[in-house]
Amino acid sequence: MPLKKQRIAIVGSIASTILGFRGDLIAELVAAGHQVFAFATDYNEQSRILVRTLGAIPVDYQLSRFGLNPITELKTTWQLYQLFKQHQISLSFCYFAKPVIYGTLAAWLAKVPLRVAKIEGLGRPFTENAEGMRKKARLVRAFQVWLFKRSLPKAHLVFFLNPEDKHDLIETHKIKVQKSDVLSGIGVHLERYAQVAAPVSPIRFIFVGRLLNEKGIRYFLTAAEALKKRYPNTEFIVLGEPDSGSYALSRQELQHYVDKQVIYYPGKVANVVPFLAQSSVFVLPTYYREGVPRSTQEAMAVGRAVITTDMPGCRQTVKHGENGFLVPPHDQEALEQAMLQFIQQPALIEQMGQKSREMAEKQFDVKQINAKIMQLLAELA
Structure with a gap:
């Protein structure tokens, strides 16, 4: 049974990921009759045109990609809440850690009927360096887990790209989710990445x-x-x-x-x-x-x-x-x-x-x- 017509917010961070990682999905959603709003933080004239070419509407919002200022994060959540209300979003699809956390919370506050989160790797807070985890990194990880515990249960569906991320969040850190699934990856358009014989001279x-x-x-x-x-x-x-x-x-x-x-x-x-x-x-x-x-x-x-x-x-x-x-x-x-x-x-x-x-x-x-x-x-x- 096909998905009934939705007003979908695709919420990421930078425009290049909207186009490079979500472009094929956006095109399919538009072709199926959905209205798609593509949220990014750094649109320029060219990237706006490319998003519109896919049939979606570019939407600007502000997000500190690496900062942890609580006031700034609250402003991001409030801004997304207002934008979801303004565009009458019926399905939110947030990817990457910060958009997942604040976008999902905003969608829940805005009473968006369908809320989806996509974890595309656990990123720097979960990265062990050669010397082990430094104190600051451990604190950032603990804070991110705390935020995930408050946001992910509010998503109706959480996608992971590998089973170990799912295990770490759901089993190790005891984060409850309503439903989850593991995808095999972001995926590539195989026709655009056609197989070519590899050179051996030189290697x-x-x-x-x-x-x-x-x-x-x-x-x-x-x-x-x-x-x-x-x-x-x-x-x-x-x-x-x-x-x-x-x-x-x-x-x-x-x-x-x-x-x-x-x-x-x-x-x-x-x-x-x-x-x-x-x-x-x-x-x-x-x-x-x-x-x-x-x-x-x-x-x-x-x-x-x-x-x-x-x-x-x-x-x-x-x-x-x-x-x-x-x-x-x-x-x-x-x-x-x-x-x-x-x-x-x-x-x-x-x-x-x-x-x-x-x-x-x-x-x-x-x-x-x-x-x-x-x-x-x-x-x-």
Whole structure:
């Protein structure tokens, strides 16, 4: 039975995730006759046009992505409450931690009839660093759990991207939810990420992601420098923008590796597909609490072998020894040994890349994932 017509608020943080992560779902909801309002904090003229092209209405709101000022957070909740009332929202669909917490609370206060939350990884508060959890991080985690305990029970349905996140929140932290389900990932449009034969001469390793410590960028760069000395024909590509803040790789550090010709860094790119097509192996040595990394799903769809960490979310993307290798987080030697296997046995590139594509078709087809979401939303109504 299809979902009866709704006025749906898709509430995220920045416009790029509305377009990149929710675009296919929004298009399907609009095609089914629903009115979709896409909430983001940083719309510009171009992103507004792109959202309208999907058939949705862009809605601005204010959210401090990293701050914990209670007054600011209350203002965000109140603003969302007013916007839900103004647009007569009948179904809220909030994703990422802060929009889930404050958007779900606002929807409950506004008496939105159907409320859905989507946990796409537990993020920095649940990320263990190499030295263990610092006191401040433990406090932030405790506060976030406290907020989840007050917001998630007010959602009629909570989506997770991996079973470990679900277990940590529901079982370990005893957060009660009305109904939950585990999706296999955000999903990718397989036609847009068509399989392409991987080059083996030269072999190219590619990193795609935010240039943050937790994403493993420094581990990748250290491995690239070490392997480049031994195998000078091997190439290394880095895609992602330097961030600000203490957790990020600086532009100066990045430029050091560019100047030494260790890596190729093309700067900000609008389309990663050509770079994935030119690469041989995808590497993400993250120790961040991922949902299921979208960048890895894209690489798998293109048919790339994967090296990533044995962490929640990442485990869903690699069958060790079949489509790539799982390495322990923070283990520089294990990472370099995994990369070395592809250099010494280039036949693995095609063999494991083919397995990645098969896994992507089975697990990460956005059409199948969105069909499941639509079905579960219909069951709520």
